[in-house]
Amino acid sequence: MCKPIAAALSAMALFGAAMSADELGAGGRPVGEIWSRSPVYAQNGIAATAHPLASQVAIDILKEGGSAVDAAIAANAALGLMEPTGNGIGGDLFAIIWDPETEKLYGYNGSGRSPKGLSYDTLIEKLDGADSLPPFGALPVSVPGAVDGWFAMHGRFGKLPMRENLAPAIAYAEDGFPVSPVIATYFSMNYARFTEEGLREQIEEFANAEATYFSDGPPEAGEIFRNPDLAKTYRTLARKGRRAFYEGELARTMSDYMERIGGYLRYEDFAAHEGEWVEPACVSYQGAELCELPPNGQGFAALQMLNILKNADLASMDRAGPEIFHTMVEAKRLAFEDLARYYADPDTSEFPMELLSEEYGQERFALIDPEKPLGNPGPGGPWDSDGDTTYLTVADKDGMMVSLIQSNYRGMGSGLVPDGLGFMFQDRGQLFSLDPNHPNVYAPGKRPFHTIIPAFAMKDGQPWISFGLMGGAMQPQGHVQVMVNILDFGMNLQEAGDAARFNHSGGRAPTGNLDDQPADTGRLSVEPGVPMATVKALRAMGHNVEVIDNGIIFGGYQAIMRQDNGVYVGATEMRKDGTVAGY
Template identity: 65%
Template sequence: MPAAAQDKPATEEIGAGGRPVGAEWSRSPVMAMNGMAATAQPLATQVALDILKQGGSAVDAAIAANATLGLMEPTGNGIGGDLFAIILDPATREMHGINGSGRTPKGQTLKQLKAKLGDATSLPPVGPLPVTIPGTVDAWFEMHAKYGKLPMSEVLAPAVRYAREGHPVAPVIGYYLDRSLKAFERRKAMIPEFDNARSVWFADGAPKAGDVFRNPRLAHTLETLGEKGRDEFYKGAMARTMADYLERTGSALRYEDFAAHHSDWVEPVCVAYKDGYELCELPPNGQGFAALQMVNILKNVDLSQYPRGSAEVLHYITEAKRLAFADVARFYADPDFSAFPQDLLSDEYGRDRFAMIDPAKASADFAPGEPKLEGEGDTTYLTVADKDGMMVSLIQSNYRGMGSGLSPDGLGFMFQDRGELFSLDPKHPNAYAPGKRPFHTIIPAFIKKDGKPWMSFGLMGGGMQPQGHVQILINIVDFGMNLQEAGDAARLMHDGGRQPTEDMDGPSADPLGTLFIEAGISEETAEKLRAMGHKVKYDYTGAPFGGYQAIARDPETGVYTGATEMRKDGIAAGY
């Protein structure tokens, strides 16, 4: 259950003020012509704009912002994790995706891993066993080689400066730093070496909002990468340092695994919704196609006939999510090891799945079983657009919390724990294997309008992401919200069911799952949903419902409109 799910905030005898235009609970989207950035930290947004003003491309600015967020929002991302992005090439107006996810040790089999796990039925959430090769740095340099304009030393310079000189911790990030430290302390028996991480982030406890935080080790790491390039990270002295540290702490990853790493360029796939809008996502090993499956189901009903906050709309979204995630648990995995069944994205399949929804009540179960992917994955999403029309949709994560708890000697970042999402069932497409990429939750997205790329957007937060993408699309298309209103509106998050880590043929312990809703959804709607058979709980923290950023471009005027997530610290800004 998400933290504080049942704890109402302190009552304040004052509500929202009025607005001359738009919803009273939202604020205006941002509009500009020359460039735009939306990130989860205001200083990172400013870094992106500074790079654009220096003549950098949207890719340069996205990398600069991502590097800055790895310093300022270590609870959501860092160079110890993986990266996915969709880039709109302004010359061709075509979208290209990059899969920057890392792989397992080539020298460790499933049998050998199980011997280390003993009686455990899944990989642990922290420590050396769930660590996979960090893919972010290679993805940066791949993107930069195709679309960068400034030298990488200039692109990384703002993050280096902030890491060396310091920055004030933002409020929401301070909340997550405190939560991360408490989680590490609870699991300290699983982490063979935590002194490195403690000395970087928690020497005096968790940094609080307003504290000035510095990370000179990360400053040196980023500065070195800017000067020497990606090979320093995967084949040079850094690779040796990381490999030695991981071997010392019990990982099977070796130098050869770093040296063999590479990103893959992939093509986004789009599915039509209605009124000329299409949702575009990257193929597995991510879960983006789950959002496409939801779209194919939901386009069979006119949601606009109901009020947006009605039980009917929430019911259809929830049941579509459960149906799509049933397939996620069964079929989504590294495509190098298991091909994705393309029929899952057909209109006919969507109609067949929609026919399984009872409009009056929640179904007890949907075969082959709903996955529980939500976990505690913390992520950052950002989007940047430049004066030439290039748009970047980028998402990056260390997965659970800050990652594994393991920080390599002297480098100032933490390794991800993405390998936790492997299954130990040898028959499962997502089964652990040597040199394999795990199932991934992080997904960037685009929306097309009338056949042309229109909006770069994403919504961070584990298994919230596909259902969040679809809710944003519905808010814009079916209910006419602007970009900012579409993100500020209260959301649902369905949690529970079968996991992609479980045995394929085993029973689901929680087939119905729990429907978490925000305070903006009425008690009347909640009661109707309960009467329909849903297990409904309010969550007042905002934490489980994601972190949204978006930029749309008017094809006639070239004007950018940007929006940011009220549940995070960030801003959207342009010039």
């Protein structure tokens, strides 16, 4: 390089150091909020996912004549390859589908169960005094339900053969694709956790995971990544269907692997698995209805929050002010107290539907002190009562809309990759309680409490918004914030997701004991878009507030809205790598 050019570049570097990008604000916009961007409009089909290539895969399937379900499966398969930091066929799946032919919402619970051969007493013995299941290794692994979910949805609503739906992901797995920036960051975070002293020892076998994902350390942004083992697994599914995964060669490979490393899942666990079609429940709010799936997921917590908040006039409050944040956070805390007490596998614990009544919402709202946080609200009742993620949504030319969420839990999952299959087992079983009196207590062949929840909003009896906001306990409170942004404050679909969020953590948890007492009011995390005056006011009220600017704990949002004229509106957001594609 010639010296004048080198000197100029050096001067530019020095100038950049003195005037960092952090000091340069956003540009302007001709319409809408300065901190957002335009929604995407499309007439024939649309897809919003956490990866641009997956969104394009969905559109390609729609153009080939596939239904929204076909496109959602194709996109989910691509994301299992491209975003293994959040999902994959080693995990579970939940979906809400609007079918225009029957004019009905359908829900699917594709969550797997704990090993039948691992008793509660044996688990307690293995934990050796620990008060919870570990985050990694074989103990928290439950049967993966995602593949079952694909084939159940396809059997009911698919138009293309599964080999066509899986073909794009197979090609990308074999030929490779460039890793995107946010996913590269999550690769690094997961690798650091897997190799951290004290955690690495929980993983019985890590060589397979290293060979599959970390052969040269965590993949970097722009690096070409391949997964030929996953391509082979997808080819087997394309040829032999669901049976291969739960009763055929893939099931035997997974069982043999678990037996080899001292795990507990066996062939019989895979063969016994079946997901189920379930009925979504809805609550009204400001002229619309939010619909969620029943437990063992946490979707009903969002419905409880709205039933509390409908007793407040949020629209009259300053959206950036302390009053609305305090009110919404207290509603969240009240709903999550019930979540910690009553949400569990419905096969073993009946959910008290009184929790979703408007009268109960009024009772809980009456507990909120407008001046300070509640000290220890506790759950309602008593009534007798026997977790990182990817979200995507697709809509097609016929009006079918799919809201789908899929996860391994805790980022990539357990750290265990079965021999030659190219995916990681989930660690969802970590969300069991060890309290023998808790509805969510561990038991063999039982589904754990689940964090992943798809959402769907209706208006005047018609499908309106298919959406989700991934990210552990952030999800119900995120769903509610999106609804409030749209219905109370008139934000468009894109702005509703881009607006600064809060994430409250703390309080009782479904993994704890029934007699747990929260030590404090928890932690209220907010994004930098919340004014500092509001942060200070909330602290003065007694909230433990921190400002976090990396977006990680605030989830990732995708949404599709159907207008009255049939045109779709799509949105995704800056906290993930995704885009909206349409045609």
